[in-house]
Amino acid sequence: MGVLAYQGVSKRFGQHTALDGVSLEVQEGEVFGLLGPNGAGKTTLIRIGLDILRADAGDVSLFGAKPTPPTLDRTAYLPEERGVYRRARVRELLAYLGQLKGMSRAAARDAGERWLERVGLGHVAEQRVESLSKGMTQKVQIAACLMSDPELCVLDEPFSGLDPVNVALVTELIEERRKGGQTTVLSTHMMHQVEALCDRVALIHRGELLVYGRLDEIRQRYSPHEVMVWTAMDLVAMGLCATQRKAGCWRVELPSSATPAGYLNELVRNGVPVDRYEPLIARMDEIFVHLVGGGG
Amino acid sequence: MRIQRIAAVARFEFLSVVKRWSYLLATFGLPLFLAAVSGTVLGVQTYFLSQRASESSQFGLVDEAEVIDRSSFVEKDGELRWRARENADEVRLYASRDAARQDLASGAVRAVYVIEDDYLTTGEVMAIESEKTPLLTMRGTSIEPLLRDLLRKSLIEGRLDGEVHQRVLSPAYFVRSRLGPKGEELVDLDEALDLLVRTTIPLFLGILLLTALLSASGYLVQTVSTDKESKIVEVLLSSVTPEEILAGKLLGLGAAGLIQFAVWSSMVVVVALTASAALAAFVSIPWGALAAAPVLFVLGYLFLGSLMLATAALGANAAESQKLTLGWAVLAILPLMVLVVLLEDPNGILGQAMTWIPFTSPLTVIIRLSVDASGIASWEVLGAMLVLLTSTWLSIRVGARLFRVGFLLTGTMPSFAELWRQAR
Numbered sequence: 153m154g155v156l157a158y159q160g161v162s163k164r165f166g167q168h169t170a171l172d173g174v175s176l177e178v179q180e181g182e183v184f185g186l187l188g189p190n191g192a193g194k195t196t197l198i199r200i201g202l203d204i205l206r207a208d209a210g211d212v213s214l215f216g217a218k219p220t221p222p223t224l225d226r227t228a229y230l231p232e233e234r235g236v237y238r239r240a241r242v243r244e245l246l247a248y249l250g251q252l253k254g255m256s257r258a259a260a261r262d263a264g265e266r267w268l269e270r271v272g273l274g275h276v277a278e279q280r281v282e283s284l285s286k287g288m289t290q291k292v293q294i295a296a297c298l299m300s301d302p303e304l305c306v307l308d309e310p311f312s313g314l315d316p317v318n319v320a321l322v323t324e325l326i327e328e329r330r331k332g333g334q335t336t337v338l339s340t341h342m343m344h345q346v347e348a349l350c351d352r353v354a355l356i357h358r359g360e361l362l363v364y365g366r367l368d369e370i371r372q373r374y375s376p377h378e379v380m381v382w383t384a385m386d387l388v389a390m391g392l393c394a395t396q397r398k399a400g401c402w403r404v405e406l407p408s409s410a411t412p413a414g415y416l417n418e419l420v421r422n423g424v425p426v427d428r429y430e431p432l433i434a435r436m437d438e439i440f441v442h443l444v445g446g447g448g
Numbered sequence: 449m450r451i452q453r454i455a456a457v458a459r460f461e462f463l464s465v466v467k468r469w470s471y472l473l474a475t476f477g478l479p480l481f482l483a484a485v486s487g488t489v490l491g492v493q494t495y496f497l498s499q500r501a502s503e504s505s506q507f508g509l510v511d512e513a514e515v516i517d518r519s520s521f522v523e524k525d526g527e528l529r530w531r532a533r534e535n536a537d538e539v540r541l542y543a544s545r546d547a548a549r550q551d552l553a554s555g556a557v558r559a560v561y562v563i564e565d566d567y568l569t570t571g572e573v574m575a576i577e578s579e580k581t582p583l584l585t586m587r588g589t590s591i592e593p594l595l596r597d598l599l600r601k602s603l604i605e606g607r608l609d610g611e612v613h614q615r616v617l618s619p620a621y622f623v624r625s626r627l628g629p630k631g632e633e634l635v636d637l638d639e640a641l642d643l644l645v646r647t648t649i650p651l652f653l654g655i656l657l658l659t660a661l662l663s664a665s666g667y668l669v670q671t672v673s674t675d676k677e678s679k680i681v682e683v684l685l686s687s688v689t690p691e692e693i694l695a696g697k698l699l700g701l702g703a704a705g706l707i708q709f710a711v712w713s714s715m716v717v718v719v720a721l722t723a724s725a726a727l728a729a730f731v732s733i734p735w736g737a738l739a740a741a742p743v744l745f746v747l748g749y750l751f752l753g754s755l756m757l758a759t760a761a762l763g764a765n766a767a768e769s770q771k772l773t774l775g776w777a778v779l780a781i782l783p784l785m786v787l788v789v790l791l792e793d794p795n796g797i798l799g800q801a802m803t804w805i806p807f808t809s810p811l812t813v814i815i816r817l818s819v820d821a822s823g824i825a826s827w828e829v830l831g832a833m834l835v836l837l838t839s840t841w842l843s844i845r846v847g848a849r850l851f852r853v854g855f856l857l858t859g860t861m862p863s864f865a866e867l868w869r870q871a872r
Contacts, residue, residue, distance in 0.1 A: 204685045221450065221689060228686070235680030240464070251456035252687035296683075 154179045155304050155335045156201050161210035163196055163359075170196040172359040173210065178304070178337055183330055185350035185367065186339040187436075189444050193359040194339050195232060198306050202229055215303070225254045228302035232309045232339070234293050238282040242268065245281060246296050253300040260299075267295035271321065286313050294322060298329075305329065306337040311345060323349065343436035347371075353436075355443060362443050367436075374442065375434040377406045379415060382428035390422060403432075449695060453688045457696020458703070465667055465704040474663065475708045479715045505537045507591050508548040508560035513567035516541070517602035532594040539595070552578045561595060573599075650818030651787065653737055654811050656712045657745055658784065661810070662777055664705025664749050665756045669773050671697055672757055673766035690852040694844065698753050702746065709745050713738070737817035740829060747836040748810030751843055752776055758847035761854030779807035783815060790815050795823030803832045806839035 154177035163171040171193045178184045188194045199205040201212055203219035214223045237245055243264060250260025268274045271291040276284060284292065290313055297305060307326070311319050326349055329336050338350060346353060346367070353370060355363040363370055381387065381402045387394035394402045406415055412431035419426055434442075465471050509516070509530075521528040521541055528541040540557060542548035548560040555578070562574040573595070597617070604616055675681050684693055717738060756773045763769030782802070783790060789798050794816045802812040803824070809832040816824045 199682070202686045204682060224686065229683065231679070231682040231686075233679040233682070235675075235678040235683060237464070237674070237680065238678060244460075248456065248460045249683065249687070252453060252684065254452070257456075 155215060156337070157213045158197065158201065159211040159213075161197070161200060161207045161212060163193075163200060163205065163208050169359050171200070171207070171356075174356065174359070174361050175210075176354045176361060176364050178335060179352070180335055181330065181333045182351040183326060183336045183338055183349045185346040185353035186337055186356070187341075187343075187346065187353055187440065188356035192356045194356055195308065197356065198229070198231075198308060198337070198339065202227060202306065225300075226302060227304045227306065228253065228297045228300055230293060230297040230305075230307045230310055232312075234290065236281045236289060236293060239280060241278055241280055242273070242284070242292055243277040245292070246299060249296045250299050253302075255300060263299040263301075264295070267299040268292070270325075271295045287315060287318060290314060291318060291321075294325070298325065302334070304335045304337070306339070308339045309341070310338070311340060311342050319345075343440060346436050355440065357444050363439070370439065371433050371436065374439045376432050377408065378432040379404050379406060379412050380428075380430045380432060381419065381424075381426060383419075383424055383426050385424050387424070390424065392419070392422070392424075401428075449689070449692050453692045454696045454699065457688065457693055458700035461671060461697050461700030462703050464671075465701060466707070471704065471708070475711050479712060483715070505591070506557045507532075507537060507539045508542050508551055508557040509539050509595070510542045510545050510548050510560065510562040512545070512565050513563045515563060515567060515602055516598065517605050520598065520601075530598070532591060532598075537591050537594065539591070539598075549576070552576060559591075563599070650737070650791065650815045653713070653741060653818055654784065654787075654815050656709065657741060657748070657814055658781065658811055660705055660709035660712060660745060661748050661752060661780060663708060664701055665753050665773070665777070667701045667704065668697060668753050668757050669760040669769050670766065671701065672760040673763065673769045676761070676763075677765060685852070689848075691844075691848040694754065694757055694848045694851050697757060698750060698844075702749050702753065705749060706742070706745065710742070713741060736821045737814050740817055741814055743833065744810040744813055744836075747833055747840060748780075751806050751836055751840040752780055754840065754843040754847040758843075758850040758854065761851045763854075776807070780811070782808050783811040787815070791819055794819040800828075803828055804835055806836050809836055 156178040157176070159175050161171055161174045162169070174193070174197060186194050186197070196205065200207045201214065201219070203212075203214075203224060212219060214220075215226060217223060237248075240248070243261070246264030246268065247257065247260045250263055251257060253260075255263060265274070265277065268277055271294060273288060273291055273295070276288065276292075281289060281292065290310075294307075294310060297307070310322050310326075314322065323345065326336050326338065330351075338346070340346060350367050352366050353363070354361060381394070381404055382400060383402065384400070387402050387404065392404070393407060394404045404415070406412065410418075416426070416429050419429075518528060518541070521530045523529075530539040530541070531537075532539050540548075540551070542551075542560070545560075545562055548557070548562075551557045552560050559578070560576045562576065564570070564572060564574060567573065575592075601617055604613055608616060675684065688696075755776050759772045759776070760769035763772050786798060786802075789796070790802075790812065793799065799812060799816055802808040803816065805812075813824070813829055813832050817829070
């Protein structure tokens with residue numbers, strides 16, 4: 153049983169079906185990518201998982217049981233629509249949010265200060281939140297989310313509004329969590345971050361689960377049976393099934409029976425000087441567009 | 449529900465409110481402001497009234513019927529004058545109506561009274577005012593009762609023996625007493641002052657209770673709107689249950705409201721103690737009402753507050769939340785709308801009925817205890833509190849469920865059927 157598991161979860165809002173029989177599982181210690189276009193049902197799925205909303209049908213389990221206040225204390229959530237008490241001082245806000253997660257006042261204060269330093273905002277502890285920039289506010293919210301050291305952390309679009317330096321910082325924080333064996337659910341539209349961080353992903357569209365599984369397997373599944381070959385020789389003239397040439401490199405469609413490794417052997421056997429060789433792997437944004445754009 | 453989380457929410461909400469300038473100003477500034485304004489108004493009024501009272505007023509009297517006993521008059525500057533009141537009104541006796549009119553026209557006298565020839569048959573005394581005489585001067589003057597006394601005294605002079613003579617002049621002196629806790633107690637309180645004392649304190653206490661209730665509930669509406677508008681709702685709900693948020697907000701903001709009410713009530717206590725010291729036994733301080741007030745405030749606040757929180761959560765913004773909660777406020781104000789009836793007959797059917805309605809009971813019980821504590825039984829007060837407590841428990845339960853639905857709403861209002869489904 154995973155850290156967070158959905159079994160046949162459905163949810164309707166009036167006439168609109170937000171989720172339709174979704175089943176998936178987030179495993180311990182992984183970074184799980186929750187993908188989908190706007191309005192696909194990702195936020196509803198997260199809310200149901202964290203017991204903010206109740207499903208109309210299906211089961212949800214959190215740490216192997218129905219979500220309860222004690223199990224929810226082991227989680228943290230950074231919603232896409234982020235909110236803060238703008239009039240509060242940064243230190244007060246973090247201490248308050250820490251206490252809501254069950255930390256004592258002193259522990260919440262200490263953790264707040266430590267995490268502010270960690271995200272490079274130790275100097276704004278006494279400032280009011282309203283005086284911070286959007287990016288700084290977002291880092292405060294990320295600190296608030298991670299300060300209770302949650303076993304499961306759900307981050308909805310954690311990179312939006314951050315500059316490249318801070319994107320790298322948040323990426324590093326997520327990597328640290330994986331190394332520490334903690335689980336992270338990452339909902340984002342930044343597909344290169346998904347490729348860089350996620351172990352497994354689920355793609356939801358119109359309330360239905362379109363794709364679910366290991367990231368590398370999914371990319372493999374949706375990849376074309378092609379390789380890129382960088383060589384000065386004319387592969388077509390050599391009778392090989394090269395289909396396209398582009399600025400010194402060939403895009404070669406492999407025969408259905410061939411494998412990339414076998415094809416490389418064949419090239420070498422034929423005396424082709426290969427400068428560089430790369431099997432084509434579909435990018436996540438291509439898969440996303442392919443599936444959501446109607447191609448799937 | 450987890451006490452530690454509720455305490456954290458309560459503490460945060462409490463500090464958020466009490467640190468605001470608007471709160472500090474309302475809590476400590478308002479009583480001072482009211483005291484300053486009423487002090488100034490009373491001071492100015494007292495000054496002008498005392499000035500007016502000390503002014504010497506001259507009146508003219510023409511005795512055509514020749515019934516006035518001249519022994520009360522003394523001769524001064526060739527005229528007969530009667531000092532009707534010490535250092536105040538003086539009446540000049542004129543031999544003719546024309547002479548009196550001349551002085552009236554010149555402003556030497558404020559008014560002329562003519563006891564006409566046929567007075568003994570008609571009883572008519574003509575009062576002539578000049579154009580310069582202010583409209584209210586004659587109506588409000590005390591000269592006419594004094595003239596009436598003079599006429600009475602003149603008419604019976606020498607015709608009745610001593611005691612009867614005295615009783616005709618002064619037929620009754622009402623010695624007032626009131627049944628108090630220690631039996632019958634003599635009081636020497638003017639009817640108007642009595643009414644003032646008996647209505648002012650209940651009214652004042654009632655308005656304070658209501659203001660504090662609505663003020664504290666207003667903070668609740670504001671905090672829910674802030675949470676919704678600042679989009680922090682989901683963070684809160686992923687950490688604590690709606691019931692814990694609701695309870696924390698109720699307690700934190702209730703504490704802020706209670707402090708406000710305590711400060712305001714202390715003003716009533718100070719006024720009551722001052723009045724008590726000044727008027728000795730004349731004023732009955734509604735100690736029962738003052739003692740019950742904090743309990744009624746807390747219960748009334750918890751009941752009204754939980755309903756306000758739940759309905760405020762259904763609004764998309766502060767303005768909408770305020771509109772949605774207006775109905776509860778109107779229900780709470782009902783006792784003030786029928787205040788005249790409650791003051792006149794505090795223990796009548798209306799007063800008794802409103803004691804048992806949770807919306808109206810805090811204010812009604814306070815008014816009944818203040819006006820006539822002997823008319824409301826202890827079991828009625830305790831019963832009203834019990835009804836409030838039960839209603840509060842119910843409203844918190846239903847309120848918390850609606851709160852969860854409303855708290856996450858960002859678009860259109862849910863249908864009544866959906867709300868009902870969630871609230872069950």
